[in-house]
Amino acid sequence: MSCSRRNFLKTALSGSIAASLPLSMFKFLSPAQVQAATKTESDTRWGFLVDTTKCVGCGFCVKACKKENEVPYDAPITRTWVERYVVTKDGKTHIDSPKGGRDGFVARHEDVDPNVEITKAFFVPKLCNQCENPACVQVCPVGATFQTSDGVVLIDRSWCIGCGYCVMACPYGVRFFHPELKVAEKCTFCYHRITKGMKTACVQACPFGARQVGNLKDPDDPVTKTIMTERVAVLKDEYGTKPQVFYIGLDTNVR
């Protein structure tokens, strides 16, 4: 058998390349294994539970939110608000939310005739629904508003161009322009707090436990437990946004 120098070098080179290849290169992974290995999904999904039967309309949540998130206190915009519904015997529904319910509901609803009997009345706190399929994120032309891996929709204040498309796209009317920063603004579930293990400002301020924030991916979380075991509803599901703020005691009159 003749072995020229050329052949020897060739064989040696290919042999060493072959030897350096780990056998695992040729292992076939199932898609599930790949997904598990390159996992980017968070094990947290923030959700919110509002028990409207517990809300008395004190407005502490609105106050706390405005202070915590530096939303100008007297400006007529707010990240969270409380609505009052008064249904009278004549079949009319009267809704109001003076100053977003910040100072509580101390006066009678202006349009309610004192002579007509009130059949039911209740309060409904509102905040960003942190939708699973957020219309606001879809329409942002520059990607300044985005959904975090744990499900909260945030706004990059340094990148928002202030076109207002997200404000128009939100079916819940939670967005507005920050009067000082001149960019889109909305409830963030107090992302700076919840990611550090704290409660949101409104949850902490609520004296009646009407508001709760929790991790929907954790089956032992009290919020998740309630949502799983009790009858809850969401607002305006017809828009297909998949809102993640769940309500106990929602009424057909609630808008």
Added chain:
Amino acid sequence: MTEQLFVHGAEWTVKELFCYPNEFIYWSIQIVMYPYMTGLVAGAFVLSSLYHVFGQDDIKDMARFSLVFSLALLPVATMPLLMHLQQPLRALEPLFTPHFTSAIAAFGIVFSTYAVIVLSEIWFVYRKFFVEQALELKDKPGFKNAFFCRIYRVLTIGAYDISDEAVAKDHRAVKILAGIGIPVACFLHGYAGFIFGSVKANALWMSPLMPVIFIMSAIVSGIALCMLTYIIIMEWQKFWAGRKSSATANEIAGAEVDMITKTSKYLIGFLIAAITLEMLDLIFRGYTAMKSWDILRSVMYGKDFMNIFVLQYGMGNLVPFILLLMPRLTIRRTFVALCLVLFGVFMMRWNVVIGGQAFSLSFAGYMHYHLPIIPHNLETFKEGLFGALTVAATPFVLFWAINKVVPSLKSTN
């Protein structure tokens, strides 16, 4: 109280019954101007293409003029957006980091594509003229001649071949560009319609017909503005020509009734298409009577009845329709009809943009828009009467400047 003034929208919004606290009329007069101006651009271009692509020779002069006029309108289409943005210095971000799920993100791309087509078409149309001027002015003395000579030399981009063969090639290029331009112009404007039509949160806007309605009314308004400007300029020339002895026959002629009659036929055609689609949309909403219909009906037939049925459909569509269809069309009658058509399309934009925000997302309240007239800060100027007038006046200023270099009003005969 002063703090309250800086909330965007609070200044010109008056709420009635129950509206969510954060609801205001965020998209105001400038967003009315935006589709109006884009529509004029698209319409002017389509009018010029009728001649270039479909060989409608009788509107030749009008076609040249409207092509150049659509160039003058082009930069103005972006002006309302700049005036409206809360962060105008970040206006280029949609080009740097476009988020393509948004209907606005591709605006820059569509818009620049269209701009390139318009610019190159104009170049091909006027290339021969540029070369002739560059050569003619070359040896003439005087600063003005030297200045224009330089401009024309730049405009030729070094292509001095004006043999019959080369000019024939130019014509072919114009035809192709005009052909591509029609769908792009329609896309540019249909796209503006899509921006509104795709907002699912807004009961009035959400309609797949919106882009088509926008295209039709855009063409109507574009044709109307071109005709109107053309009539004004030609009659103005005629007026001045009558006063001086050196007037040319062309100047004395004024606007040609034949051409105006012909162009107004196109106008009527597109007007019928636009009204049909709008009516279809309205009837469909009433017939299906979805959840939002109650509030929509109260806005359309109640609060905005004057704006929609009297000003838009009555004054803006029906009256000019009759005026243009009556026999023995005169320039004066056309002039009135065109003004009304332009007003009607403006009211249509108004009723879509402002009307779409006239009711609360809660369907339990209304919002009324009060256009800021006397500005008392930058915002009330930008998003007020004067901001809108600035936008409306700019194309005429630009046209005056462009027309110094590209004489679009000289008759080709």
